[in-house]
Amino acid sequence: MTLDAVLRVRRGAFEAVVELRVAPGEVLAVVGPNGAGKTTVLRALAGLDPLAAGRVALGDTVLDDRAAGVWVPPEHRPVGYVFADHRLFPHLSAADNIAFGLRARGMRRAAARAVAAQWLARVGVAELAAVRPGRLSSGQAQRVALARALAPRPRLLLLDEPLSALDAGTRAALRTELRRLVGEYEGCCLAVTHDPLDALVLADRIAVLEAGRIVQAGTPAAVARHPRDGHVARLVGLNLYRGTGVGGAVVGGAVVGGGVVGGGVVRLADGTELVVAEPVHGPAFVAFPPTAVAVHRSRPDGSPRNCWPATVAELEPHGSTIRVRLVGRPQAYADVTAAAVAELGLAPGRAVWAAVKATELAVYPA
């Protein structure tokens, strides 16, 4: 039941021309700045906006084909849509919001109620069944919105900036939750976001959208390794690791950045340990931008930070900076200036030291 879409959508003077293919169980993240046409693409897939040209098919089912004159209206598409502004019906309780799609598709009230209750539990807000959206926090509302979109078992799930309306704490928690739910989901999933971390955590593949065109696509690692230009580099430029927090061990009198005493350690699968500014326990993501990585020829002084030997594998220039791929433990990307490359004599095979301050590491519970 693969999604196959070739779209040409107009919105005023703006035009998006996009080709997308998402396999069942796969998550494609469309990353791009605001105004790149991300939402336009989603709306066209859901049938909310007409295509100027193109074709959308889910497996053998053609949803939209301008040339053949086929158009399935939104209410008949097996599509679930999670809106950036959640759009929960204000006059219905959380449970009734989730039951809405089931009822609309003909399920009996009692059965729909039962399924809604299951979904409330699955997204972790079972106790909020009777609460109206006006009284939900933004995180709770987004969970209910997710359950509402998933409850009718759509074959295509569209997520429009699913985490952007949330504050940082809620966001980290829900990102993990979303990863789990999307991982369990068997249909095709398309998520649009302007946040590279969301994309890297959620997606199997990334497509970078700029001004209505996909400028690059591939696995997160591939796109991060060879960003097409400086803009894409910034957009997907993130070193991301999964590991386990091993507590708030005081790290050798760690005084890092703005005088943070103590901190935490995250141990990665290969045994590498990263020092972070705050104590962490349990599974966690650690992320830092390539710009935070300093490259030295010899071991730098003032050691309470992450510092490890690495080998330069690749140099990829984009814009005024050069992205250096470093092989070591951990692997990382570093953005350095052209001057630094010359000064340090960076070339593939060159042995260097990489260093990142603990305060540059963002940690998220996984």
Next chain:
Amino acid sequence: MTRTAPTRQRSGLPAVLWLPAAMGLAFLVLPLAALLVRAPWRTLPGQLRSPVVLQALRLSVLSATLATAVCLLAGVPVAWVLARSAFPGLRMVRALVTVPLVLPPVVGGVALLLALGRRGVLGRYLDAWFGVTLPFSTAAVVLAEAFVAMPFLVIAVEGALRGMDRRFEEAAATLGASRWTVFRRVTLPLVAPGIVAGAVLCWTRALGEFGATITFAGNFPGRTQTVPIAVYLALETDPAGAVTLSLVLIAVSVVVLVALRGRWVGGLAA
């Protein structure tokens, strides 16, 4: 200095306006005050129990309620068409809907007679085919009131539909709801406050309707004699009774307005 500036600005009404404003207010309040002053308070309880008053009141409330129901059934779809569709002549239709607002009610009554009277354009067939004669019946009262009051409902509901957040309707469509389901389960509940406001306006307008009613339905106690018509007739023969009936009309309107305001507007603000 900066602190006093805003207050000065707020109270900076030109003094010239105060006098006409006071006169305008007096003009609105004085007649009502006169009604209260001259009301036969001592004999009021007895008069209220008189069959004529009770009969007229019952008929008024019944016909205004039925007229509101008619307006809701026909007016909400009209409002929906005005708010949501686009076709050539839409502006013309909107203008036509508001005609009863500016039309003298008596003219409305005459027009209803010409349309639905025994020899009317439509009425002759009603008579010939179904044996139905509308004029001078309670049904005629309801129709006359609905004719005059419908624009109030249509305008209120159209405004509510236009002001409504359509993103919820989109969300409902992506959840598999047909257009009718969207209308029933999303659009209607979301514009309910507007519909209630329109219905209240509609009901109070219908309750006070006089010109179209007396022209189209006449004056038959118990059948077509509503409170406003009873007031007008009583003024000739029984001025105290007219005052009593007027007070009843005011009281009913005020009670309904206050009750619904508290229930709906208050509820929305919370």
